[in-house]
Amino acid sequence: MGTPGENQGKGGFFAAMTSGLSMFGNAMHRSVNGLLGYEGVEVINPEGGKEDAVEEAQRGRWKQEERDNYWKMMQKYIGSDVTSMVTLPVIIFEPMTMIQKMAELMEYSYLLDQADKCEDPYMRMVYAASWAVSVYFAYQRTWKPFNPILGETYEMANHGGITFISEQVSHHPPMSAGHAENEHFTYDVTSKLRTKFLGNSLDVYPVGRTRVVLKRDGVVLDLVPPPTKVNNLIFGRTWIDSPGEMVMTNLTTGDKAILYFQPCGWFGANRYEVDGYIYNAEEEPKILMTGKWSESMSYQPCDSEGEPLPGTELKEVWHVAESPPDDKYQFTYFAHKINSFDTAPKKLLASDSRLRPDRWELEKGDLSKAGTAKSSLEERQRAEKRHREAKGEQFSPKWFDLTDETAPTPWGDLEIFRYNGKYTEHRRAVDSSNSDDTTDVKSTDFSPWQYPDLSV
Incomplete structure (x- = not known):
């Protein structure tokens, strides 16, 4: 399979949607498929003809020798979950970690603010569902984020009045937890990524739970995102599709948003398209929604048959922000913002992703030092x-607690971590401190560790 869009870059591959993203089943098999078992070995460009397919096969991301060696190594993993099984070369990474990437869901957080202010229960779902769709433009990047180190954190401030904290709470299986809050909403996610390697493609199953509470009325929203398929990991140019249903449920009233992400067809047909409805508790359609996750979402009131009401028209509710042209890692402006220290709060935690030496060296362009640090x-x-293990001890996260709750998901049960409120206390104490700390935060040593350096 080849690239379906002009925005796709040449780099590595995507491996994560936490949930932050959190973000998957049978719908993926309706996407563009290659050969079973060796999916995508024959490179097909859904927006071009046979000549384009041959050209894409020759371009790829790897040098010929690197690609062949990597293919020989990876064949034994076909059909397996490779989430934390394989050590990958730093050349395919972007200078960001998976728990940083969780914060990208906050770029269009104003939509949740609007949902909280909205009195119409169905328009409230329009705003909230558009927020859930909005992150997919950023998530189509084809470079792989770094896997977080156990105990690693990411903090974000200076954006929409939001306080955001995420933490890697488990290494095997890889699990992350996140919490965000401002005057209008709270956001909580537990994410456990599962993958299935199919040769030249990867299916990504976001075994996660996302909950949003709108503060004005105490409305609780639950989000189940669609699956994601990463195409052309080794042969051809990497691109990403997320075919299937996204379901957002108002657990307070029973209203639902059900949006279908169309699979990319031959020659790019239906690429990016999203269509669906806002339903009331009686499962009657009230508002139709349509658009492209790469561009915008619009809505229109409809009748009980799902047809637009006479005298109404489509109105845009969300539009993707402009992105930097020819960006090496396909970062949006917001991705650059959260990757910088501009969104770092006062006295950044030493466990913060920004301080990772491998991420930092990759951002500076030194692949050799980045690989050594990784x-x-x-x-x-x-x-x-x-x-x-030798001491018989367990790892305990600082900002999230493991609960007794287990939540069912379409892809398996999920242990739930709950925000314990300690970060709020920590941040309040730091922000109220009168100390004039002029330490350059960039000089802080990255330290998510539970023990002193065992190599010393």
């Missing part, structure tokens, strides 16, 4: 695991 971090994490 290997060093992973080895120290393994040493901590061995030490922890």
Whole structure:
């Protein structure tokens, strides 16, 4: 399979939608498929002809020798979950971690503010569902984020009055938890990523739970996103599709938004398209929604048959923001913002993703130092695991607590981590401090560790 859109870059591959994203089943098999077992070995460009397919096969992301060696190594994993099984070369990474990427769901948080202010229960769902769709433009990046180190965190401030904290709460299986809050809403997510490697493609199952509480009326929203398929991991140019249903349920009233992400067809047919309805508790359609997750979403009141009401017209509710032209990593302006220290709060935690030496070196363009730093971090994490097991100890996250609750998802049961409120207390104490700390935060050593350096 080849690239379906002009915005796709040449780099690595996507491996994560937490939920932050959190973000999957049978619908993926209706997407553009290659050969079973060796999916996508024959490269097909859904927006071009046979000549384009041959050209894409020759371009790829790898040098010929690198690609062949990687293909030989990866064949044994076909059909497996490779979430944390395989050590990957730093050349395919973007200078961001998965728990940073969770914060990208906050770019269009004003839509949740609007949902909280809205008195019409169905328009409230229009705003909230548009917020859930909005992140997909950013999530189509084809570079892979770094896997977080156990205990790693990410903090965001200075955006829409939001306080955001995420933490890697488990390494095997990889699990992250996040919490965001402003005057209009709270957002909580537990994410456990599962994957299925199919040769030249990867199915991504977001085994997660996302809950949003709108503060004015105490409305609780639950989000189940569609699956994601990463095409052309090795052969051809990598691109991403998310075919299937997104379901957002108002657990307070029973209203629902059900939006269908169309699978990309031959020659790019239906690429990016999203269509669906806002339903009341009696499952009657009240508002239709349509658009493209790469551009905008619109809505229109409809009758009980789902047809637009006479005298009404489509109105746009969300439009994607302008992106930097020819950006190396396909970052949006907001991605650059959350990757910078501009959104860092006062006295950043030493466990913050921005301080990772491998991420930092990759951002500076030194792949050699980035690779060495990545290997060093992973080895120290393994040493901590061995030490922890030898002492019979368990890892305990700082900002989230493991509960007794297990939530069913379409892709398996999920253990739920709950925000414990300690970060709010920590941030309040730091922000109210009168100390004039002029320390350059960039000089802070990255430290998510449970123990002193075991290699010393």
